[in-house]
Amino acid sequence: MADLDRLMNLPYALAAFQFSDRGELMSSRIADDCPLDDKALDLLCHMCVANTAIATMQARGWERITATEGFYPIDGFTIVGFEWSAVTSGNFGVVLPNDQADYQAAYDALAD
Template sequence: MVTLDALMRLPGAMAAFEFRGSGELLEHQIAYPDRLNDSTLDLLAHMCAANMSIATMQARGWEQITAMKGFYPVRAFTLVGFDWSVVVSGLHREQYKQDGKYSLPPFMGVVMSNENADYEAAFAALENQEPIS
């Protein structure tokens, strides 16, 4: 699984964080605490959890009703905000689910400035997987 350090090395990274499916903020790193603090990141994590759930509902519904494939499981949700973007992914949890594990690793996310954001690099970093031990 990607580390927070690796996410913080992405271009324009402001913060990297882990959060539960229910939204609670877990481990995190913040580059500029004067611009983005713990409590804002906590709210953001809850918001991202909600958006991942809704996007998953939409991807499943869309595939069922259109017979188009390739939308589910959602690999990442990105909010492009006014100045900053946040990218979150829970794809590494899918492998645990497929292996029948009930205890899943956290979602991971990164906040980046829009100016320097490299979304594809963020997707790739968040999907950096290691085999389950």
């Protein structure tokens, strides 16, 4: 299972967080120079859980109608924002600056 301190060791990580299945923030680490706070992270977690749910519906529908496999169940949602990205998988996530974001490394760390 991912742990927050290890996620914060990803290069340029701005924040790392753990959330419940409902999207409530359970724990977090926030870098000193990052303007995010726990309230913003809590909202971000809800957003990621909501989009994972929608994507799960889409994956289910897509696989049934195209008779393919490989999308369901959705295990991760990432938002690529204007300056930051939030990469989530399972019940953990990490915020990275877009310009330095190593998405693959983030997913690998979240899967560990």
